[in-house]
Amino acid sequence: MDIVVCVKTNPDLQMVRIKNREAVTEAVPYKIGDLEKNALQAAVDLRAAAGGKVTALCLAESNRKAAEDIKVALAMGADEAVVIDDPALAAPDQAAIAAVLAAAVKKIGACDLLLFGEGSSDNYTGQVGARVAELLGLPQIGYARKVEAADGAVRCERSMDDMIETLEAPLPAAVTVVSEINEPTIPGLMQIMKAKSKPLQVWALADLGLGAPAPVREIVSNLAEEQDRKNILFEGTVAEQADAFVNALIKEGVLGR
Amino acid sequence: MAALLVYSERVDTACELVAGGKELAAALGLGVSAVALGPGAGAAASALAAAGADSVYVSEDAAFEGWPADAVAAGLAQIVEQAGASVVLVGSTRRGKETAPRLAQKLGAGCVSDVSSLVVEDGDLVAGRYAFGGATVAREKLVTAVKVFAVMPKTFDAEGASAGAGTVVSPALSVSTAVKVVDHRAKEGDHVNLDAAPLIVGVGRGFNAREDLALGDELAAALGAVVGCTKSLADFEWLGEDRIIGLSGAKTAPDLYLSVGVSGQIQHTVGVSAAKLIAAVNKDKEAPIFALADYGIVGDLYEVLPALTERLKSV
Ligand SMILES: Cc1cc2nc3c(=O)[nH]c(=O)nc-3n(C[C@H](O)[C@H](O)[C@H](O)COP(=O)(O)OP(=O)(O)OC[C@H]3O[C@@H](n4cnc5c(N)ncnc54)[C@H](O)[C@@H]3O)c2cc1C
Numbered sequence: 001m002d003i004v005v006c007v008k009t010n011p012d013l014q015m016v017r018i019k020n021r022e023a024v025t026e027a028v029p030y031k032i033g034d035l036e037k038n039a040l041q042a043a044v045d046l047r048a049a050a051g052g053k054v055t056a057l058c059l060a061e062s063n064r065k066a067a068e069d070i071k072v073a074l075a076m077g078a079d080e081a082v083v084i085d086d087p088a089l090a091a092p093d094q095a096a097i098a099a100v101l102a103a104a105v106k107k108i109g110a111c112d113l114l115l116f117g118e119g120s121s122d123n124y125t126g127q128v129g130a131r132v133a134e135l136l137g138l139p140q141i142g143y144a145r146k147v148e149a150a151d152g153a154v155r156c157e158r159s160m161d162d163m164i165e166t167l168e169a170p171l172p173a174a175v176t177v178v179s180e181i182n183e184p185t186i187p188g189l190m191q192i193m194k195a196k197s198k199p200l201q202v203w204a205l206a207d208l209g210l211g212a213p214a215p216v217r218e219i220v221s222n223l224a225e226e227q228d229r230k231n232i233l234f235e236g237t238v239a240e241q242a243d244a245f246v247n248a249l250i251k252e253g254v255l256g257r
Numbered sequence: 258m259a260a261l262l263v264y265s266e267r268v269d270t271a272c273e274l275v276a277g278g279k280e281l282a283a284a285l286g287l288g289v290s291a292v293a294l295g296p297g298a299g300a301a302a303s304a305l306a307a308a309g310a311d312s313v314y315v316s317e318d319a320a321f322e323g324w325p326a327d328a329v330a331a332g333l334a335q336i337v338e339q340a341g342a343s344v345v346l347v348g349s350t351r352r353g354k355e356t357a358p359r360l361a362q363k364l365g366a367g368c369v370s371d372v373s374s375l376v377v378e379d380g381d382l383v384a385g386r387y388a389f390g391g392a393t394v395a396r397e398k399l400v401t402a403v404k405v406f407a408v409m410p411k412t413f414d415a416e417g418a419s420a421g422a423g424t425v426v427s428p429a430l431s432v433s434t435a436v437k438v439v440d441h442r443a444k445e446g447d448h449v450n451l452d453a454a455p456l457i458v459g460v461g462r463g464f465n466a467r468e469d470l471a472l473g474d475e476l477a478a479a480l481g482a483v484v485g486c487t488k489s490l491a492d493f494e495w496l497g498e499d500r501i502i503g504l505s506g507a508k509t510a511p512d513l514y515l516s517v518g519v520s521g522q523i524q525h526t527v528g529v530s531a532a533k534l535i536a537a538v539n540k541d542k543e544a545p546i547f548a549l550a551d552y553g554i555v556g557d558l559y560e561v562l563p564a565l566t567e568r569l570k571s572v
Contacts, residue, residue, distance in 0.1 A: 011389075013389060013390045013392070013522075013523060014522075016389055016392060018392060018393075021393075022393075023388075023389045023392055023393050093367065094358065094368065095361070095362070095367060095368075098362065121390060121524075122388070122389055122390060123388050123389070123395075124371070124387075124390070124504060124505075125358075125369075125370045125371070125386075126354050126355070126358070126370055126371075127357075127358035127361075127368055127370055128358075129355075129358075130326060130330075130355050130356070130357075130358040130359040130362070131358045131359065131361070131362040133327075133359065134330070134358075134359045134362035134363060135362060139327055139434075139435035139436050140326055140327065140355065140359065140436075141436060142326065142351065142354075142355035143351055143355070155439065159444070159498065160350075160351050160352060161267075161350050161351050161352070162443065162444055163441050163442065163443055163444060164441065164442050164443075164444060165323070165438060165440070165441040166438070166439040166440040166441070167436050167437065167438055167439065168436070168437045168439050169435055169436045169437070170435060173435075176355075179488070179492055180492045215400065216366070216367030216368075216399060216400060216401050217367045217369065217397050217398060217399050217400060218397065218398045218399075218400055219395055219396070219397050220383055220396040220397065220398055221395070221396045222388055222393050222394070222395040222396070223393055223394065224392055224393045224394075225393075225394060225530060227530060227549065229535060229548075229549055229550060229551050230550075230551040230552065231547070231548065231550065231551070231553075232551065232552050232553065233542075233547065233553045233554075233555060234552070234553070234554055238556055238560050238561055238564045239564050239568075241554045241556065241561070241564075242554070242561065242564040242565040242567075242568045243568055245536065245552055245554060245565065246565070246568045246569060246572060248552055249513065249534075249536075249552075250572065252513075252534060254456070254512050254513045254534060255480075255569075255572055
């Protein structure tokens with residue numbers, strides 16, 4: 001079974017600072033998102049059961065080091081990687097991302113199962129999996145927390161707002177996964193070394209026969225909300241701190257109403 | 258009249274969107290139509306009319322059973338066409354969130370998901386949603402002919418809505434799904450509503466074992482608070498998903514949010530940024546939660562919680 005995993009690299013959110021209400025991303029390193037790692041691990045586990053090939057597909061966006069960062073996916077067990085890097089795709093919207101990924105999946109060719117994280121760690125729009133599924137005419141299953149494939153079908157368990165469901169779709173299909181699905185393994189030195197010799201291709205838009213995408217949205221602003229907190233840390237023994245805290249709550253009018 | 262079209266598989270969410278959508282539609286010179294899909298969906302028509310829908314498109318086609326994304330997106334696309342809709346509001350539940358982008362893709366439309374505010378500015382809809390894990394709010398406009406917004410439940414209020422004509426329309430649709438429901442069961446566990454809770458104790462991975470959450474329960478009982486949690490604890494299935502606070506859970510606004518053993522990652526804290534007071538118990542003085550807290554106790558929760566519960570009992 002040949003699997004393509006769509007993997008996004010995100011700015012490391014722990015290192016994004018807010019300055020004058022704006023997120024400062026310059027000099028912040030990128031890394032593969034946690035949910036994408038879950039998707040990669042799911043692909044590697046499925047391959048262990050059914051054989052086949054796992055390809056990691058990454059749209060670089062504004063990450064100039066995507067072709068380097070994607071090697072983590074190869075170290076995690078992907079057999080090959082494809083990075084789409086093009087100056088016209090520095091800040092794509094979800095429609096553009098989906099168009100590019102769908103074209104790349106077609107160019108990669110063999111794909112029985114297409115995996116995504118349910119959303120990216122940074123913007124978490126959850127749009128790309130569904131859009132790519134529509135573009136490729138594939139059935140989609142979102143939020144999988146268990147995935148199995150057999151007899152030309154994929155079977156997933158998922159947890160919805162009020163229900164646990166088991167769904168089945170014929171292959172090829174698109175599936176998005178949630179964090180509960182597995183605990184991604186951290187690659188060891190051997191895997192990291194081996195990853196260096198695995199095939200990695202970098203394509204531009206022209207390689208996909210596409211032109212620059214027409215934007216579907218405009219970002220009016222993107223600012224942090226104002227937060228003003230007291231930042232009081234209590235001191236003393238545990239009992240003294242508990243006492244001071246409860247007294248503060250009483251003074252604030254939160255207790256004893 | 259061109260329309261703003263509203264759909265959610267949840268009737269309460271659909272009613273909120275109809276009520277909120279009605280004001281937006283008025284500002285845009287549109288009517289409001291609602292859509293109810295699936296076996297038995299017709300029963301929702303009167304509630305949608307009461308919330309303000311001018312018309313209600315009802316299809317009880319069996320393909321909509323369980324609301325599979327491919328069939329619902331196809332059905333909605335056909336209704337958008339028939340109703341001449343230029344704006345579609347979909348409830349951003351998990352089902353809605355996987356359906357809205359598929360619909361948008363069919364329509365060549367832009368889509369904003371997890372919308373937490375939607376207003377008309379200079380004749381254009383502007384949607385707010387969290388970005389950078391919740392650190393910022395991105396305000397986005399769509400520039401396509403049809404615009405799709407997946408709007409978070411509770412963004413609007415159906416209370417006090419003025420009723421619409423609610424003319425029921427039965428559209429002829431051609432829909433099918435490739436996805437089969439093999440099994441489904443209702444989620445077990447108690448249901449809590451964190452949205453309305455005035456006091457919340459939030460528990461995180463600082464607890465070493467599921468049994469230890471009893472310490473948090475005792476603290477919550479002494480405070481008269483409801484227990485919420487980080488996503489990690491729901492992932493462990495220590496607590497139900499309706500207790501998750503944050504980007505993928507409840508956005509709360511209590512008088513007090515007291516976190517215990519919670520690091521304060523942005524995806525969590527976005528769910529409490531509207532709290533009047535934030536307090537934290539964490540053994541790591543450098544934990545990011547303290548930067549967001551009004552009051553902090555640096556210490557081991559296994560020592561702090563019993564002391565705190567004891568002290569609260571004497572209030
Ligand atoms: C797309 C996306 C969406 C997400 N949505 C959400 C969401 O909606 N809600 C959410 O909560 N998370 C969400 N997350 C996960 C989030 O990023 C964090 O991983 C999560 O909130 C961390 O949970 P935690 O604070 O319980 O655990 P940790 O980050 O592991 O923190 C545990 C804390 O406990 C402290 N501690 C340990 N032992 C003790 C002790 N004995 N006494 C006192 N303190 C102790 C530690 O110092 C640490 O600060 C999301 C992530 C992604 C990628």
